Amino acid sequence: MNENQEPQDGLSGLIERVTFHNEETGFAVLRVKAKGHRELVTVVGSLPSVNAGEWITAQGRWVRDREHGLQLKADFLKCTEPTSREGIEKYLGPGRRRLIKEAWAAQKVIRNIMVFLHSNGVSTSRAVRIYKTYGENAIETVRANPYTLARDIHGIGFKTADLIAEKVGIPKDSIIRACAGLAHLLSEASGRGHCALPREVLMEETVRLLEMDEEIVKEALARQKINGEMIEETIAGDDLIFLPALKLAEEGIARNLRKLATMPSHYPPIGLEKALEWCEAKTGKTLALSQRAAIERALQSHVLVITGGPGVGKTTLIQSLLLILRAKKVKCLLCAPTGRAAKRLSEATGLEAKTIHRLLEFQPAGGFARGADHPLDCDLLVVDETSMVDVPLMDKLLNAVPSKAHLILVGDVDQLPSVGPGMVLSNLIESGSVPVVRLTEIFRQAATSHIITNAHRINSGQLPEIPDAGTKVDSDFYFIEREDPDAIQAAIVKMARERIPAKLGINPIRDIQVLCPMNRGSLGSREMNTVLQNALNPLRPDEPSVEKFGWQFRLRDKAIQTRNNYDKEVFNGDIGQVTAINLPEKELTLTFDGRDVVYDFGELDEVSLAYAITIHKSQGSEFSVVIVPVATQHFLLLQRNLIYTGITRGKTMVILVGQKKALSLAVGNHHTAKRYSGLLERLR
Numbered sequence: 001m002n003e004n005q006e007p008q009d010g011l012s013g014l015i016e017r018v019t020f021h022n023e024e025t026g027f028a029v030l031r032v033k034a035k036g037h038r039e040l041v042t043v044v045g046s047l048p049s050v051n052a053g054e055w056i057t058a059q060g061r062w063v064r065d066r067e068h069g070l071q072l073k074a075d076f077l078k079c080t081e082p083t084s085r086e087g088i089e090k091y092l093g094p095g096r097r098r099l100i101k102e103a104w105a106a107q108k109v110i111r112n113i114m115v116f117l118h119s120n121g122v123s124t125s126r127a128v129r130i131y132k133t134y135g136e137n138a139i140e141t142v143r144a145n146p147y148t149l150a151r152d153i154h155g156i157g158f159k160t161a162d163l164i165a166e167k168v169g170i171p172k173d174s175i176i177r178a179c180a181g182l183a184h185l186l187s188e189a190s191g192r193g194h195c196a197l198p199r200e201v202l203m204e205e206t207v208r209l210l211e212m213d214e215e216i217v218k219e220a221l222a223r224q225k226i227n228g229e230m231i232e233e234t235i236a237g238d239d240l241i242f243l244p245a246l247k248l249a250e251e252g253i254a255r256n257l258r259k260l261a262t263m264p265s266h267y268p269p270i271g272l273e274k275a276l277e278w279c280e281a282k283t284g285k286t287l288a289l290s291q292r293a294a295i296e297r298a299l300q301s302h303v304l305v306i307t308g309g310p311g312v313g314k315t316t317l318i319q320s321l322l323l324i325l326r327a328k329k330v331k332c333l334l335c336a337p338t339g340r341a342a343k344r345l346s347e348a349t350g351l352e353a354k355t356i357h358r359l360l361e362f363q364p365a366g367g368f369a370r371g372a373d374h375p376l377d378c379d380l381l382v383v384d385e386t387s388m389v390d391v392p393l394m395d396k397l398l399n400a401v402p403s404k405a406h407l408i409l410v411g412d413v414d415q416l417p418s419v420g421p422g423m424v425l426s427n428l429i430e431s432g433s434v435p436v437v438r439l440t441e442i443f444r445q446a447a448t449s450h451i452i453t454n455a456h457r458i459n460s461g462q463l464p465e466i467p468d469a470g471t472k473v474d475s476d477f478y479f480i481e482r483e484d485p486d487a488i489q490a491a492i493v494k495m496a497r498e499r500i501p502a503k504l505g506i507n508p509i510r511d512i513q514v515l516c517p518m519n520r521g522s523l524g525s526r527e528m529n530t531v532l533q534n535a536l537n538p539l540r541p542d543e544p545s546v547e548k549f550g551w552q553f554r555l556r557d558k559a560i561q562t563r564n565n566y567d568k569e570v571f572n573g574d575i576g577q578v579t580a581i582n583l584p585e586k587e588l589t590l591t592f593d594g595r596d597v598v599y600d601f602g603e604l605d606e607v608s609l610a611y612a613i614t615i616h617k618s619q620g621s622e623f624s625v626v627i628v629p630v631a632t633q634h635f636l637l638l639q640r641n642l643i644y645t646g647i648t649r650g651k652t653m654v655i656l657v658g659q660k661k662a663l664s665l666a667v668g669n670h671h672t673a674k675r676y677s678g679l680l681e682r683l684r
Helices: 085-092 100-119 127-144 148-152 158-167 175-191 199-210 214-226 244-261 272-283 289-300 314-327 339-349 391-399 424-431 450-459 485-504 525-536 601-606 632-637 640-647 660-668 679-683
Strands: 010-021 027-034 041-046 055-065 069-080 196-198 231-235 238-242 303-308 332-336 353-355 380-383 406-411 436-439 477-481 512-516 545-548 551-554 558-561 575-582 587-592 595-600 607-609 612-614 623-630 650-658
Touching: 010 041, 027 055, 041 055, 100 127, 127 148, 148 158, 148 175, 158 175, 175 196, 175 199, 175 214, 196 199, 199 214, 199 238, 231 244, 238 244, 244 303, 244 391, 244 679, 272 289, 272 314, 289 303, 289 314, 289 436, 303 314, 303 424, 314 332, 314 339, 314 380, 314 406, 332 339, 339 353, 406 424, 424 679, 450 477, 450 640, 450 650, 477 660, 485 512, 485 525, 485 623, 485 650, 512 525, 525 551, 525 607, 525 612, 545 601, 551 575, 551 607, 575 595, 587 601, 595 601, 601 607, 623 640, 623 660, 632 660, 640 650, 640 660, 650 660
Parallel strands: 041 069, 303 406, 303 436, 332 353, 332 380, 380 406, 477 650, 512 612, 512 623, 623 650
Antiparallel strands: 010 027, 010 055, 027 041, 055 069, 196 238, 231 238, 545 551, 558 575, 558 607, 575 587, 587 595
């Protein structure tokens, strides 16, 4: 850089454009219309928050940059609200609908929150979200109990809240801190699939996390129980500590299912043989004996579970059953946990299927419009991909099923359990409290697919059959052997960028999905995303991009929603593509199945790149081509149901890349981590 100092050391003016602003560090590049300067002036400095149209006062030194010309490098920057009409128009920006007064009031509060958080050792990128959650009481709320941040604000963890608590003077050995630690660990356990934790485990983990005397933690637990914040219950010999909502949800599921299971079938009279013949003539599909028996069972039962792996005819069975019942004017509703699963169910049956949230009419303010007081209007509810439904959602769904309505739960119990707490489908089957049909026969058409036959081999503990290297067998299932993690990564990139698109004539970004056993490591989804993004969608200098929350987003990037956002109607696991980046307005557009959804840059912590996702995140989805890295670096997660779930996501082709030893470990490991829950006992 060639720097020539100029005599001036300050200016005031109107911010015409925010060229760049990093909310994490505050670094900003601004274009300012300043008094005494004919052209716009570039000002470089640090601000927690800045908008076009604000009035700026800057002090610093002038430097001449070889590329960018004259700039004021500011040591001091101060923004004030816009007063001129021109400033107000700039501040509101094109298409902004907020009133000036509201907009500025919000900015003022956000700025105060930012200053407060900065002074207490946290970055400012969460300030807008904190303001949206707590409004103008944000600072008072945080001062009174900083631990509410960890509970209420996505992206702020317990450690950050604990740091703020220390800064605002909450003692390390306080009861409030012990209560927060207990609540945090129970909440974290629910994120790992538990509905409760044994008392001893919770106590030990809290003492270790807080480095606190056990007596204080005991006192805190007693207080939480008195306040009704936690409930202790002995189930199957374990003294379990529940968050009240999860205990109530388990009890609700058991109560509703027992009630449904004791009721007789309410369907109109149906001559089974005649109905089956008519159905086969309509669909042109001959039903197997197992499917005919399942239809008979379904017509006799008020509630039924249908389970089985890929290719065993679950879809044909549901299609046929719905055809027969709808001919008898039975009102049927269909749903699934995710948008993709609902779409597949619609395509398979020709009937509308909704996500469970849409079916129950989720309210933006929270909760569902449908429930016991306002039940669903149907004679039969069919739920697909039930293995994905967790305890809280199943409770809400069953609450909304009218007592006269029949219920059919369809799912593959051998897949991974739900991401959320509980193992609802497997508990239901194991409890024996409701009738179950288990389909095992692989149909002739499906038996030609190596994806399906190998999925069943893996599920029964056998290694998949793999075509020998060098043979010209045209298969839909391959294993590419590589030992070294770098070689595995390189092989995946080559497959995704060159070989598969050339062989199948497909779009590598849209149609190929890498599924990783875990997030971390050189073959985890985080690292693989960066590598695949650079291989499949390199940065183009003439196109905008935005760097937020550890990701760089580019046009055409594939991205995944990582939490439910009911305002935008996008849900955890939905995959879209970046179709627009508007730098002046700080907005990014993702298109999900033809629907555009706009994100403010500050909301991009809800989104990750999706060239690679975890197998857990892929549940309920189907992809044209699936590539799975299999390596011993994923040792902790190498389980049979994980590999089985990954393989069954692929439609056209599945490729495993990695070590045979790691594949053997996974197939041989049928042990699944225990989930603490009381549902099985309650169902029994």
